[in-house]
Amino acid sequence: MADLLDKLHDRLAQAAALDAGVARPLETVFQRMLGPTVAEIDGRRTLVFGSNNYFGLTFHPAVIAAAKEALDRYGSGTTGSRAANGTLTAHRELEEDLARAFGRKHALVFTTGYQANLAMVSGLCGPGDFVLLDNDCHASLYDAARLSGATILGFRHNSADSLRQRLRRLPPDGKNRLAVVEGLYSIQGDLAPLRELVDVCREEGAYLIVDEAHSIGAYGEHGRGCVEAQGVADEVDFVVGTFSKALGGVGGFALSDHDAVQGIPLLARPYVFTASGGAANIAGVRAALHVLMTDRTLAPKLWRAVHRLRDGLSALGYRLGPSVSPIVPVTIGDFALTLRAWRALLATGLYVNLILPPACPPDSCLLRFSCSAAHTDAEVDEALALLGKVGRELGILEKA
Ligand SMILES: Cc1ncc(COP(=O)(O)O)c(C=O)c1O
Numbered sequence: 001m002a003d004l005l006d007k008l009h010d011r012l013a014q015a016a017a018l019d020a021g022v023a024r025p026l027e028t029v030f031q032r033m034l035g036p037t038v039a040e041i042d043g044r045r046t047l048v049f050g051s052n053n054y055f056g057l058t059f060h061p062a063v064i065a066a067a068k069e070a071l072d073r074y075g076s077g078t079t080g081s082r083a084a085n086g087t088l089t090a091h092r093e094l095e096e097d098l099a100r101a102f103g104r105k106h107a108l109v110f111t112t113g114y115q116a117n118l119a120m121v122s123g124l125c126g127p128g129d130f131v132l133l134d135n136d137c138h139a140s141l142y143d144a145a146r147l148s149g150a151t152i153l154g155f156r157h158n159s160a161d162s163l164r165q166r167l168r169r170l171p172p173d174g175k176n177r178l179a180v181v182e183g184l185y186s187i188q189g190d191l192a193p194l195r196e197l198v199d200v201c202r203e204e205g206a207y208l209i210v211d212e213a214h215s216i217g218a219y220g221e222h223g224r225g226c227v228e229a230q231g232v233a234d235e236v237d238f239v240v241g242t243f244s245k246a247l248g249g250v251g252g253f254a255l256s257d258h259d260a261v262q263g264i265p266l267l268a269r270p271y272v273f274t275a276s277g278g279a280a281n282i283a284g285v286r287a288a289l290h291v292l293m294t295d296r297t298l299a300p301k302l303w304r305a306v307h308r309l310r311d312g313l314s315a316l317g318y319r320l321g322p323s324v325s326p327i328v329p330v331t332i333g334d335f336a337l338t339l340r341a342w343r344a345l346l347a348t349g350l351y352v353n354l355i356l357p358p359a360c361p362p363d364s365c366l367l368r369f370s371c372s373a374a375h376t377d378a379e380v381d382e383a384l385a386l387l388g389k390v391g392r393e394l395g396i397l398e399k400a
Pocket residue numbers: 112113114115117138140182186211213214242243244250251252
């Protein structure tokens with residue numbers, strides 16, 4: 001008879017197979033961060049190109065100072081949810097600054113980006129409603145839809161036509177419809193066609209939520225993300241995002257001009273039944289937001305690193321995804337070869353993200369790079385030199 005623990009034993013066996021050898025993809029230990037782009041791993045200085053630390057703000061002096069000050073003022077933790085233990089001024093200040101920075105009426109702060117998605121989708125939708133997800137949506141958005149109890153429908157990745165067809169086939173019985181997409185997709189680094197998606201939602205009577213986890217700061221004149229860059233910010237009902245990438249902290253947020261969004265903290269379980277973010281983290285994020293929205297040199301530095309890395313990878317002969325974004329996916333293909341390449345890179349001092357099924361098709365395993373404004377030209381060049389060496393040694397690249 002099957003046992004409750006079987007699933008865990010199976011998973012552990014799979015992980016052990018993957019982890020055999022020196023470098024452990026599922027358990028890489030960062031002993032120390034030597035800065036936003038360099039870590040100590042296995043006692044070795046390692047370049048980090050897999051962090052989502054898009055602006056390198058984790059070590060910004062203003063961020064560190066704000067976090068230290070908040071630690072002294074509020075202590076180490078909140079020890080409960082805002083519904084039960086109350087809101088810190090730090091949470092309030094961050095919500096006010098987020099609303100101002102993104103030009104929105106309302107901003108809500110959540111404990112993680114994952115919980116922001118859970119809270120928003122499950123707070124908005126319920127049984128009988130319809131949640132329409134782009135097929136490539138992040139796991140948190142799928143989980144959010146499940147938690148809502150609504151009927152979940154997928155539509156073809158980045159296809160407004162597919163969304164339209166799905167919406168048209170729904171029964172015209174006045175049930176709510178919420179379409180869910182990302183601004184910049186987290187694995188392939190491609191952008192959503194937001195103009196078309198907004199138009200379809202309007203025509204077919206659906207609300208739209210856009211997850212900008214990977215796009216704030218890098219896109220739009222004011223760094224407000226893909227909705228700003230594509231000129232649809234005023235037409236998107238809800239934007240969600242995370243503090244754990246561009247803003248160098250932990251937490252999530254939602255933005256909206258709908259006054260009703262203020263009801264989410266009253267009923268969404270992922271808001272009510274979990275502890276709120278600690279003050280040091282929240283104050284650090286607020287400082288990071290200020291830096292991101294005022295330092296106009298950051299985005300150009302990020303794009304410089306993106307172009308330098310992409311150009312170098314292409315020149316070496318690597319297969320890159322077509323979309324130019326701070327996420328650079330490099331397809332290696334075969335599972336075993338991708339794993340070997342990842343291990344060899346780590347062993348020579350380069351950390352990137354290893355993407356294996358189910359996060360990609362079985363024959364399209366990839367190495368995912370995320371660029372940072374903090375990556376210097378010298379660091380990009382050093383990474384490329386390691387990639388050239390490893391790629392040739394493993395036969396991924398032709399030997400010169
Ligand atoms: C698109 C997307 N949404 C949401 C999340 C969740 O964010 P967090 O790590 O803050 O929980 C992530 C994190 O990887 C993400 O990539």
